[in-house]
Amino acid sequence: MKFETTQAFALACDQQDPMAAFRALFAIPKQANGEDEYYFTGNSLGLQPDLAKDYVIQMLVDWQKYGVKGHFEGEYPWMPYHEFLTEQAALLVGAKNEEVVWMNTLTANLHFMMVSFYQPQGKRTKILLEDHAFPSDHYAVESQISHHGLDPKENMIFWKPREGEDLLNYQDLEQILEQYGDEIAMLLLPGVQYYTGQVLDMKTITQKSKAKGIKVGFDLAHAAGNIELQLHDWQVDFACWCSYKYLNSGPGSVAGCFVHLDHCQNTQLNRFAGWWGHDKQTRFKMENKFKATPTAEGWQLSNPPILSLAAIRGSLDLIQQAGGIKALRQKSLKLTAYLHYLLAQELGDKISILTPMNEAERGCQISICVNVPHFDGKALYQQIEEKGVTTDWREPNVIRVAPVPLYNSFNDVFQFVKILKECLA
Ligand SMILES: *Cc1c(COP(=O)(O)O)cnc(C)c1O
Secondary structure, eight states: OOOOHHHHHHHHHHHHHHTGGGGGEEOBBBBBTTTTTTBBBBSOOOOEHHHHHHHHHHHHHHHHHHHGGGGSSSSSSSGGGGGHHHHHHHHHTOOOOGGGESSSSHHHHHHHHHHHOOOBTTTBEEEEEOEEEOOOHHHHHHHHHHHTTHHHHHHEEEEOOOOOOOOHHHHHHHHHHHHHHEEEEEEESBBBTTTOOOOOOOOHHHHHHHHTTEEEEEEEETTTSSOOOOHHHHHHHEEEEOOTTTTTOOOOOOOOEEEEEEHHHOTTSSSOOOGBBBTTTGGGGOOOOBOSSSSGGGOOOOOHHHHHHHHHOOOOOOOHHHHHHHHHHHHHHHHHHHHHHHHHHHHHHEEESSSSGGGGGOOOSSEEEEEEOOOOHHHHHHHHHTTEEEEEETTTTEEEEOTTTTTOOHHHHHHHHHHHHHHHH
């Protein structure tokens, strides 16, 4: 794809973009002057699809109309409500329907999965994670290790970028697996690293780690709805993701969880159980003999928050209307390549980019470091915000920008680079 630096080029790309019409189906926050913000934080909180709002209202109305009977009545009864979202979840992450469920929130699911998949035994007690893991993942792993009466200092192994580098290097992972392979019980790594935007090669990581007898889990917070995934075929053991980033389902909305078919029927796995994980046929017999549903649904605890699931259903329906994750990814590759092109053309050596630029190793997000001596990156971030650009700032010195295919335009990207250039001049 050949890009040009003019605004006319950006506008022409928007005109030819088959996904352009979807922007109008979202609520775009406004600047003080009444114009749309240039919103680039879909990696942190995705914008509201009108459909999500409609579906939530529909559930509020059903609650008014039916009271408790809403569990079984109405077009979308609450009893099986989570099942209305199963197929689309499976398509999104490359899973079988039995392997996915919407429940709880992301960090809670990481814990529930570790209850089942972190079983320290003998010499095999360690968990491998990345050095710059998202704090919640780090705390979850640390506390799981403590919960087993083990010392986190001795049992957390970190895959870290080399001195002076930002990205994770696979040779280093291989070396860790070589050296500690038979001491590692489980690994927890991101699909897309939240700080650098690096996409990890989940297929190869899974293959090499499982060959060493390690259980493999991924945190897909920044991957779900962003890149294509094949969790079943890659033979990932478990994965968790939130629905409020690239999945546009609202702040703190219910999270997704994947358990590979290989494990769904294994009743020997530890689990923290609740009544909603109990076999559907006999759940209401209330006999207090737990019989797990033989799918990922067997890990559910509670009857789910329907209002939140309704928002997810709206968002997933919209993604489906847009052609699914494949179509999203297709536009995203182009949109982010365009952002990269403009940054290189217009800002050259004033900035550096942490994110790898080959397609396989990046999603929507580009992480930018400012290189101008004595220039305060955080002040720059605030300046562009005053001009209508919403990005996010991550300590110590990164501005993360994530144009997302469903509602960002090529003109958004053009305006962002123009404003950034003005502020750096
Ligand atoms: C966003 C994010 C979280 C947030 O966790 P919640 O439990 O949803 O608050 C956790 N881990 C990663 C990697 C994230 O990107």
